[in-house]
Amino acid sequence: MSDESRPTSGEAASDIGGPGSSDTKVTALDRLVAALADHGREVADYPEPRRHGEVYLAQCPAHDDGNPSLVVYDHGSHIGLSCRTGCDRPEIVKAVGLKMSDLFSADYRYEDGRVVHREYDAHGKKKFPQSGNRQGGGVLYRLSEVVEAVAAGTEVHLCEGEKDADTLASLGLVATTAPGGAGGLARVDVTPLKGARVIAHPDRDAAGEKWTVTAMECLGDGHAASLKFLGPKVGKDVTDHIEAGYGLDEFVPLIPARHPRTQAVLDAALDASELDGLPEPTPLLTGALNASEYVLLSGKFATYKSFVALAWAFAVATGKAWSDHYTVPVTRPVVYVAAEGVSGIRKRLRALERLHGVTPAPGMFTVIRRPVRLAIPEEVEALRLVVADKRPALVVLDTWHRMTPGIEENSATETAVPLDVALQLRDDFATTVLVVHHTGHKQQHARGSSALEDDADASWMVRLGDSEDAEDRGPQTPRTLVHRKSKDGETAQPARLVLTVDDDGEATVAVDPFAAPVQQGRRGRPSKAGQREAQVAELVAALDDAGVGTDTGYRQVWEWAAEREMIVTEAVAREAVKRRRERQNGTTAAGAVTAVPLKGQGTALPGTLR
The missing domain is CATH 3.40.1360.10 (Dna Topoisomerase Vi A Subunit; Chain: A, domain 2)
Structure with a gap:
């Protein structure tokens, strides 16, 4: 190494500034050469030509080095060290009384005023604190x-x-x-x-x-x-x-x-012959939620929709069935974003714990106690980090309105940004995302852009009263859970909800097993689902009365009904045959609401409830 590039004779390493020193002419190489000299080690030019950069050779201070084996690389802003006998870098630096940060000539400065500092803690772990414009x-x-x-x-x-x-x-x-x-x-x-x-x-x-x-x-x-x-x-x-x-x-x-x-798109490309081999949807909460879906649950305020969402989440996290009928095949973790406040969620969660006699195990029910604004990348990143850490099977966003402030909700373009966040959670983490949202005053669909329901794998609505104009939110007004859409299966029959209060004055919601079947459409007329259900029931009763065997195929049943001038469709004939065979085998159709007693009775909770 040439004499003019070394520190002056007698200049100790301790006299030469470290990173950030006022002496900007001092480099990391200067400090190292001075420290090696203090310990009787010489630094010389590397004896063989190197392909890139300035390279030097010295005696390693970390071992008895008669034949120089320490290679020193000068990268300008920092230096590299490599001992041919295997001494590690921290060991070499410590042997000459330096710190790891002394191998770097200066902080990293950005043109917007940001400064990144390189530091090492007592255990040698790197840290990069920042100053200036952050x-x-x-x-x-x-x-x-x-x-x-x-x-x-x-x-x-x-x-x-x-x-x-x-x-x-x-x-x-x-x-x-x-x-x-x-x-x-x-x-x-x-x-x-x-x-x-x-x-x-x-x-x-x-x-x-x-x-x-x-x-x-x-x-x-x-x-x-x-x-x-x-x-x-x-x-x-x-x-x-x-x-x-x-x-x-x-x-x-x-x-x-x-x-x-x-890769997900490429994996989704199948030959038509492969479609029959696709698995059926995996139930998360039988009759209500399937795995890896985006599900919309909407309703006016005070229709119990958040009660329903929390009850579903509790069931998934604990394995306890909701309303006895909606069962959980496998207990899975849940993340619940309580955007409208954690106080109400806490009370309702404790009520569910008392009702079922169980508390979610540690790590099975995570509550985020503030809104996550889905149009702000930093908050979305935080939500994704929580999901990546907890690996939930269900993520509940309650409510959509609180998580999309400033969004023009009727604009499909503006809605696309937060909606894509929900869809990416579903796709990237194979989780079910349940969005809780409000309906318009006519209760015909979820409020805002139709994309919210169009893109859903499944859609539910809690309807207030028996007409679209219902506004009375008193406990005497019925709330009906309606399964509006299911991409991968049939929709369930509407079911009345009942609110019960425990001895501590806290409420839970379940399906009312004593309510008459709901057969009304949105405008007070019999719905298509109600008409079809009535036709199936009538055909099943007629087949039973006539003693027609349950092994009779649907085409024969269809022809049998036509001969008796019964107006039924092929689909009704199929369903009637299916119901009779399931009854004979002791099973019931998935998603059907059966009359089962509640675990104890309560009174309607007075006042306005969401």
Whole structure:
């Protein structure tokens, strides 16, 4: 090593400033050379030509090193150390009285005023606190160089962190990163990379795999002109690769895994012959919820819809059936977003615990006690982190209105943003998302854009009274649970709800087993479902009276009914045959509401209830 590049004779390492020192001329290499000299170690130019950067050779201070074995790499903003005999970097640094942070010449400064500091705790773990401008996601590292490169058509190298970006920059490349480590890329402004030729360098670890997916999301779909991924030939990252002596042309081309949503579409492409092999929907709460669905539950205020949503969630988390009939095949975790306040949820949850004599096990029922605004990326990210951690089978968003403030609810375009959040939760985590929402004053559909119900896999509504204009929310006004839509099965019959109060004055809601079957349509006329049910019941009774065997096929039954001038459809004949066979085998149709006694009686709760 030339004399002019070393610290002056007698200048101890302790006299030379560390990172952030006022002496900006002092580099990490200066500090290391001085520290090695203090310990009787010489630093010399590397005896063999190296392909990239400045490289030196010294005696390793961490072992008795008669033959110099410590390779020192000068990357400008930081230095790398590699002992040929295997001493690790912290051991070498400690042997000369330095800290790991002394290997770095300065803090990482961004052009928007953000400063990223590199620190190490007592256990040697890296930390990257920030100062200066910390607003928003920030700008790209070395932003001016990036902008010039994109304009000139020069490749831009995208790294996970500043250290690797500086390593590549010291070799004459245009390199950048985002503040905040591997997770920062999702928040930084990537607009300057529009139309760029990007080479991305993920680390070889789990965080690098997630970073790769983020890079595809941020720069794919035509944002970057081209995007390819290169990995280190050895080690974890770019710097390890360079310090091992490998060249820029020796990075390993990576074929990143497809984005999960891309793969989901590819997996959904089937030949027609494969359709019969698809599994039937997996019930989460038999007769009410299936696994991996987006479900809409709507109703006017004070129609008990939140009582129903909480009761369903409690059933899934504890395995206790709702209204005895809606059973839970497997107990699964639940995440409940209580956007309208946690106090009411707490009281109702305790009432359900007393009713069933069970409390959800730890980790089985998680409550988020504030709204999660679905149009704000940071809050959506937090919700996704909770879902990723808890892995719930059911996520309840109660209510939609509180989670979409400022959204023009009648606009399909504005509704698409929060709705996509719900659909992505369903698709990315294979969870059922239950959205609780309000209806308009006519109770004809959920309030706002029709996309909310059009995109639902299943839709339920709690109707107030027996007409669309009902407004009386007193306890004497009936509430009816109506299954409006089911993409993967038949809809259940409407069922009356009953509100009961326990000895502590807290209420729960269940299906009223003593209420007469509900057969009315929205405008007071018999509904199509009610007409069909009546026809099925009439045909079953006629077949029983005539002694027709249960092994008789539906076509024979259809012809038998026609001969007797009974006006029935093929579907009614099929259902009648099915009902008779199920009755004979001791089973009932999925989703049918049967008359079962409640576990104790209560009184209607007075006052207005949601």
